[in-house]
Structure formats: C-alpha cells, structure tokens
Amino acid sequence: xxxxxxxxxxPQRFQLSAVxxxxxxxxxxxxxxxxxxxxxxxxxxxxxxxxxxTAQKPNAVIDAVAHFYRHDCAxxxxxxxxxxxxxxxxxxxxxxxxxxxxxAQHSEEIVFVRSTTEAINLVANTFGRSHIQAGxxxxxxxxxxxxxxxxxxxxxxxxxxxxxxxxFNEQGELDLDAYATLLGEKxxxxxxxxxxxxxxxxxxxxxxxxxxxxxxxxxxxDGAQAVAHMSVNVRELDCxxxxxxxxxxxxxxxxxxxxxKREILASMPPYQGGGDMIAxxxxxxTTYADPPQRFEAGTxxxxxxxxxxxxxxxxxxxxxxxxxxxxxxxxxxxxEAITSIPGCRIYGQASAKVxxxxxxxxxxxxxxxxxxxxxxxxxxxxxxxxxQPVWQHYGIAAxxxxxxxxxxxxxxxxxxxxxxxxxxxxxx
Amino acid sequence: MSDLSNLYQDLILDHNASPRNFGxxxxxxxxxxxSNPLCGDNLVLxxxxxxxxxxxVRFSGSGCAISKASASLMTAALKGKTIGEAExxxxxxxxxxxxxxxxPASANQLGKLAAFSGVRQFPSRVxxxxxxxxxxxxxxxxxxxxxxx
Ligand SMILES: Cc1ncc(COP(=O)(O)O)c(C=O)c1O
Numbered sequence: 001x002x003x004x005x006x007x008x009x010x011p012q013r014f015q016l017s018a019v020x021x022x023x024x025x026x027x028x029x030x031x032x033x034x035x036x037x038x039x040x041x042x043x044x045x046x047x048x049x050x051x052x053x054t055a056q057k058p059n060a061v062i063d064a065v066a067h068f069y070r071h072d073c074a075x076x077x078x079x080x081x082x083x084x085x086x087x088x089x090x091x092x093x094x095x096x097x098x099x100x101x102x103x104a105q106h107s108e109e110i111v112f113v114r115s116t117t118e119a120i121n122l123v124a125n126t127f128g129r130s131h132i133q134a135g136x137x138x139x140x141x142x143x144x145x146x147x148x149x150x151x152x153x154x155x156x157x158x159x160x161x162x163x164x165x166x167x168f169n170e171q172g173e174l175d176l177d178a179y180a181t182l183l184g185e186k187x188x189x190x191x192x193x194x195x196x197x198x199x200x201x202x203x204x205x206x207x208x209x210x211x212x213x214x215x216x217x218x219x220x221x222d223g224a225q226a227v228a229h230m231s232v233n234v235r236e237l238d239c240x241x242x243x244x245x246x247x248x249x250x251x252x253x254x255x256x257x258x259x260x261k262r263e264i265l266a267s268m269p270p271y272q273g274g275g276d277m278i279a280x281x282x283x284x285x286t287t288y289a290d291p292p293q294r295f296e297a298g299t300x301x302x303x304x305x306x307x308x309x310x311x312x313x314x315x316x317x318x319x320x321x322x323x324x325x326x327x328x329x330x331x332x333x334x335x336e337a338i339t340s341i342p343g344c345r346i347y348g349q350a351s352a353k354v355x356x357x358x359x360x361x362x363x364x365x366x367x368x369x370x371x372x373x374x375x376x377x378x379x380x381x382x383x384x385x386x387x388q389p390v391w392q393h394y395g396i397a398a399x400x401x402x403x404x405x406x407x408x409x410x411x412x413x414x415x416x417x418x419x420x421x422x423x424x425x426x427x428x
Numbered sequence: 429m430s431d432l433s434n435l436y437q438d439l440i441l442d443h444n445a446s447p448r449n450f451g452x453x454x455x456x457x458x459x460x461x462x463s464n465p466l467c468g469d470n471l472v473l474x475x476x477x478x479x480x481x482x483x484x485v486r487f488s489g490s491g492c493a494i495s496k497a498s499a500s501l502m503t504a505a506l507k508g509k510t511i512g513e514a515e516x517x518x519x520x521x522x523x524x525x526x527x528x529x530x531x532p533a534s535a536n537q538l539g540k541l542a543a544f545s546g547v548r549q550f551p552s553r554v555x556x557x558x559x560x561x562x563x564x565x566x567x568x569x570x571x572x573x574x575x576x577x
Binding site: 042363364365366367368371372375382383384388391397398426427 | 430431432433435436441444445466467468469470490491492493494496550552553556
C-alpha cells in the first residue's frame with residue numbers, strides 16, 4: 001500500500017476521493033443512510049463500534065421490511081391469492097439474490113435459516129448424523145466462535161467421534177502445518193471460520209479447502225464475519241458449505257443462509273419436520289421435498305429474507321470491494337492509537353485482518369472499560385465474544401473489542417481513544 | 429455526582445485495586461465457585477462457619493472492578509455475622525440494587541456496602557455486584573455452581 005493510502009483520511013479527503021476514484025467508501029455520506037446512528041446516548045453522539053456483534057441497518061433494509069408488512073404480507077408457497085404470489089416471488093427472488101451474491105451455481109443451493117448458528121446446527125444434525133460415525137474425526141480451529149464448536153461437540157459426543165483442533169500462533173494465525181498433520185484417514189469434515197470475530201484474522205480458507213479436498217474431505221466455512229468485509233465466491237473457494245447471518249451484513253436479525261453444494265444437500269436427510277418440507281405425507285410414510293425446501297420446515301422468515309436481499313443490494317451498490325480498504329485505514333489508526341496507550345495490549349495481529357481490535361488495558365477490566373466508554377457515547381463489546389478457547393490460549397478471561405463497519409469514520413476512532421483515556425484516568 | 433463517579437466510588441476503586449481477604453482458606457467448611465457465564469467473571473468463595481457464625485471468609489478469582497470490590501467488601505462485612513444476619517444483609521443489598529424504592533432501613537443496615545448504590549443506574553452491571561453474594565448463598569446452601577444467569 002502506498003503512502004497516500006496509509007495517511008488518515010479526513011472528511012475532505014474522503015469527499016475528494018469519492019469523486020475522483022469512485023470506488024472509495026465515503027462513511028460521512030453512508031452514515032446518513034443509518035437512522036440509528038443519528039442518535040445520542042447519555043447525551044453524547046452515538047459512536048457505534050460493535051458492528052461485529054451486529055451491524056446497524058440502513059433505511060433501504062428497514063423500508064424493505066416495512067414495505068413487505070405494509071403491502072405484501074402473506075405466507076409463501078401456499079397461497080394462490082395476489083399477496084401470496086407476491087410474497088412467494090419476493091422470497092424466491094431473495095434466494096436468487098443470495099445465490100448471485102455468493103456466486104453459487106444454483107439457487108437450490110441456498111437454504112434460508114435463522115442464523116449462522118442454525119446453519120451450522122443444520123449441517124451437524126443432517127450431514128453430520130448421516131455421514132459421521134464412531135471413530136471419525138471432525139477438525140475445527142482454536143479460534144472458532146462457540147457456534148462452530150458446540151454443534152460439533154454435541155455430534156461427536158453422541159456418535160463417539162472426536163473433535164480435533166488446529167492451533168494458532170501468538171499473532172492469531174492458524175498453524176497450517178499442524179492442520180496438514182491433523183487431516184487423516186478418519187477426517188470426515190473440516191469446519192473453519194473464514195474470519196475470526198475475536199481476533200479479526202482472515203484465515204487462508206481457499207488454501208485450507210484445497211488441502212482438505214486433496215484428501216476428499218468436505219469443508220464447512222463459517223462466514224459470519226466475512227461477508228460484510230469482502231466479496232465471497234463459493235464457487236471459486238469450492239467450499240462444500242458456507243454459513244452466514246443477515247444481521248452482520250447490515251440486514252435483519254433472524255435470517256441467515258446456508259449454502260451447500262447441490263449434490264451434498266441432496267444426500268442429506270431433513271433437519272426439522274413440518275410443513276413445506278415434504279413431498280407427500282401419510283401416517284405410513286412421508287417423502288421429503290428436494291433441497292432447499294427439505295431444510296426449510298414451517299413458515300420461513302419471509303420479511304427477513306426480503307430485508308437481507310435489500311441489504312445485499314445496498315452493500316453491492318456501495319461497492320463491497322472497497323469495504324476492506326476503508327476499514328483497513330481505520331484499523332491502522334485504531335491499532336496505532338491503542339498501542340500507544342501505556343498498558344494497552346492488542347490480541348490478534350495477523351497480517352490479514354478485518355476491522356476488529358480486541359484489547360486489554362492494565363488495571364481496568366474490559367467490562368469497566370465498556371461501561372465507561374458507553375457513557376461517552378461509544379459502544380464497544382467486552383467479554384469473551386463467544387470464543388472462550390481464544391482467551392484460554394492467551395491465559396485471560398476477557399477483552400474489550402472495537403469493531404468497524406462501513407459507516408465508521410476516523411473521528412469515531414478518535415472518540416474511542418478519548419474515552420479510553422477517561423477510563424485510564426478514572427482507574428489511576 | 430455523575431453516574432460514572434457514583435458507580436466507581438473511591439471505596440470501590442480502592443477495593444478493586446487492593447482487594448481484602450483475597451485468596452483461599454486452608455480448611456474451609458464451605459467452598460463454592462461462582463461465575464457469570466456471559467462475561468466470563470469467576471470467583472471462588474471459601475468460608476469457615478463455626479456454631480452458625482462466619483468466622484472467616486476469603487475469595488479469589490477474576491472479574492471487573494464492581495464484582496471484585498463487591499466480593500472484597502462482602503467478605504469484610506460477613507466476618508462475625510451469623511448465617512441469618514448474612515442472609516438479611518444480602519436481602520438488603522439486593523433491595524438497594526434492584527428495587528424501585530429501596531427501603532431506608534436497608535441502606536442503614538448496609539454500612540460500607542451502600543457504596544454500591546450507584547449500580548442501580550447500570551442495570552447490566554447489577555449481576556457483577558451480586559455475583560459474590562449469589563456464590564455465598566450457594567455455598568451456604570450447598571447448591572451446585574452459583575451463577576447469576
Ligand atoms: C465467527 C462467528 N461465527 C458465528 C457467529 C454466530 O452468528 P449468529 O449469532 O448470528 O448465529 C458469529 C456471531 O457472533 C460469529 O462472529
């Protein structure tokens with residue numbers, strides 16, 4: 001990256017670059033699309049630095065959801081009336097939108113679920129229960145979110161299989177040599193996070209998938225933290241499953257996506273039983289619908305899918321290819337500033353990182369930090385971030401975490417620094 | 429006083445920086461682990477109870493300033509109290525932190541523990557202040573691991 005790009009952008013610079021380069025992200029303009037960012041908390045303008053937990057929602061998403069409830073609300077796949085047809089059409093259009101967003105070959109490869117968590121549990125309960133037996137092995141990494149650990153523990157414990165763990169180094173980068181040695185005759189699945197929510201690390205998943213595929217082992221990617229930071233193409237990655245949540249992509253809560261290769265989905269038994277997932281039901285025998293309906297029992301989150309579709313349109317319109325550069329500028333600013341505070345330590349210094357900074361300040365517990373900066377209007381997260389093994393690695397219990405979104409500005413980072421200063425003074 | 433300085437009163441900051449009765453008793457009659465699963469705070473409480481009187485009590489573990497100071501001030505307040513008195517104190521403490529109108533009687537009874545009155549303005553932090561007390565209750569009643577969730 002050249003010197004220009006390293007310099008911290010001021011409002012002026014952003015406006016100029018928006019005109020001259022077209023690609024660059026202008027957070028000052030983008031912020032205006034987010035009504036929740038216009039408020040004050042505790043009498044201070046809100047500085048939202050908890051986007052890794054959930055992103056705020058642009059008007060485009062809020063309006064799409066409201067429009068559905070105001071005009072088109074009906075159940076899907078069941079009604080012949082006008083609203084039912086509109087709702088079904090929009091729901092299936094959302095599926096196609098996700099398909100093209102992920103670069104999937106077929107829209108039947110897109111299963112709507114509640115969240116990343118549900119997507120992973122779905123795979124554990126269907127693919128897992130039909131393909132994994134006593135003595136088999138599943139590989140995860142030491143930096144997984146609990147939602148990519150616990151479903152596999154439940155599965156391996158119930159069938160008598162084992163869970164193997166790829167370690168990471170001090171910087172928070174996976175040990176690929178260890179990974180290669182863990183893969184073996186008994187490995188049935190690799191389940192790996194694309195981006196760590198705790199450390200920010202972008203894992204080299206393309207390479208890891210290739211290594212697994214050389215041995216014929218399928219790979220599930222937890223993309224919860226990836227899709228809002230970079231463009232993802234499941235066909236180029238050649239992953240077998242890819243999971244993400246709408247709410248981390250500036251979309252609604254309660255909607256998530258499981259991508260699965262067509263032939264693998266077709267080989268899997270149903271997840272939940274109920275309406276919409278069947279071909280025919282008698283008390284003697286029920287036959288199941290083809291994917292994706294086989295995995296979408298009951299009335300789905302129609303409004304959520306429509307809101308997610310609007311979110312995809314929104315980030316595509318902004319140019320998701322430019323998100324990483326924008327966040328990287330802020331990440332450098334935050335990293336430098338936090339490193340310069342005496343007693344501050346950053347966890348996660350991978351060379352490939354998204355805008356997530358996990359840190360501690362000597363003598364001030366992360367919870368106290370979060371409470372104090374909240375009074376300055378700054379929202380950060382404190383705790384183990386649902387990734388306790390990461391902190392066991394470092395021998396600590398919790399960190400504070402600031403995470404960046406497309407709407408964050410250099411001033412947001414500066415306000416965080418001022419707030420940290422107040423915290424440090426209060427405790428000295 | 430601002431909400432923040434009301435929360436982090438000097439007494440609380442002092443007990444956070446130098447917690448009293450920190451460590452574990454050699455021969456406790458009661459011992460319990462407590463945790464806040466959502467934030468990762470954890471605490472071990474050990475007590476010596478003789479003839480219904482808490483003769484000694486210590487705590488160890490890690491947590492935020494509120495949970496550490498609360499454990500520290502709790503241990504100081506408990507020594508010499510009967511189990512009944514300890515339970516009455518917890519009731520008053522909870523009253524101070526969570527009821528809409530804490531009774532003046534509770535505040536009187538609490539002594540130094542009244543320093544936690546500022547926690548009322550921070551509902552997400554009430555569980556930090558009560559972790560040690562929930563652990564105490566579990567220790568005295570030999571419940572399973574204490575948890576504020
Ligand atoms: C890496 C990662 N995986 C999985 C999840 C779970 O996402 P959700 O809570 O939306 O199911 C999260 C979100 O916290 C995450 O950061």
